[in-house]
Amino acid sequence: GAGVSQSPSNKVTEKGKDVELRCDPISGHTALYWYRQSLGQGLEFLIYFQGNSAPDKSGLPSDRFSAERTGGSVSTLTIQRTQQEDSAVYLCANSPGQGKYNEQFFGPGTRLTVL
Amino acid sequence: GDSVTQMEGPVTLSEEAFLTINCTYTATGYPSLFWYVQYPGEGLQLLLKATKADDKGSNKGFEATYRKETTSFHLEKGSVQVSDSAVYFCALTHSGGSNYKLTFGKGTLLTVNP
Numbered sequence: 001g002a003g004v005s006q007s008p009s010n011k012v013t014e015k016g017k018d019v020e021l022r023c024d025p026i027s028g029h030t031a032l033y034w035y036r037q038s039l040g041q042g043l044e045f046l047i048y049f050q051g052n053s054a055p056d057k058s059g060l061p062s063d064r065f066s067a068e069r070t071g072g073s074v075s076t077l078t079i080q081r082t083q084q085e086d087s088a089v090y091l092c093a094n095s096p097g098q099g100k101y102n103e104q105f106f107g108p109g110t111r112l113t114v115l
Numbered sequence: 116g117d118s119v120t121q122m123e124g125p126v127t128l129s130e131e132a133f134l135t136i137n138c139t140y141t142a143t144g145y146p147s148l149f150w151y152v153q154y155p156g157e158g159l160q161l162l163l164k165a166t167k168a169d170d171k172g173s174n175k176g177f178e179a180t181y182r183k184e185t186t187s188f189h190l191e192k193g194s195v196q197v198s199d200s201a202v203y204f205c206a207l208t209h210s211g212g213s214n215y216k217l218t219f220g221k222g223t224l225l226t227v228n229p
Contacts, residue, residue: 031215033216033217035217042219042220042221042222043204043206043217043219043222045216045217045218048214048216050214056214056216058214059216091158091159093159093217095215102215103149103161103164104161104217105161106151106158106159106160107158108157108158109158
């Protein structure tokens with residue numbers, strides 16, 4: 001497709017379960033970001049991938065959160081042992097490469113609800 | 116660290132009214148500044164940007180000028196429409212390192228009534 005896609009669009013899970021969120025980026029866009037949008041905290045950076053470089057994980061809130069990007073394309077964000085405070089919309093964003101001038105293109109998000 | 120402060124919402128206006136949403140920032144160096152918009156039921160999309168001091172970004176009748184002396188990037192539109200109802204986010208990109216993550220303000224909900 002032409003834009004960033006994310007799946008699932010909605011995920012309801014029970015506290016303590018693991019979840020996987022998927023991001024399919026724009027072809028050829030080498031920079032990939034994950035953000036979290038929650039009522040209390042607004043939009044927060046989680047993790048950044050650029051090409052084959054080691055990811056910048058500085059925004060991950062705890063070691064229950066991890067992400068990978070396979071072959072420089074699809075990315076998966078995993079949350080282990082989910083907690084109620086993990087409930088949020090998780091957004092994936094892409095840009096053509098490094099640089100502060102580059103627009104980031106956002107996916108529609110995955111709304112995660114932890115019961 | 117970097118931070119963005121934007122005016123608290125919600126903002127409610129009548130159609131054709133003048134809009135200003137204030138945004139100020141704290142950052143080292145020379146960040147790029149952005150306004151993103153989130154229409155109801157849709158994803159975040161870039162509205163406009165400015166990459167250096169005194170630059171004016173504009174799109175769809177919206178404008179914002181990068182003011183380094185006041186560390187501000189206020190969003191303005193001369194005559195709003197019902198279709199402008201959305202949440203508006205001011206954001207910046209850090210100018211150092213290789214991670215050009217966006218730092219966002221809290222967002223301002225705009226409702227335009229006919």
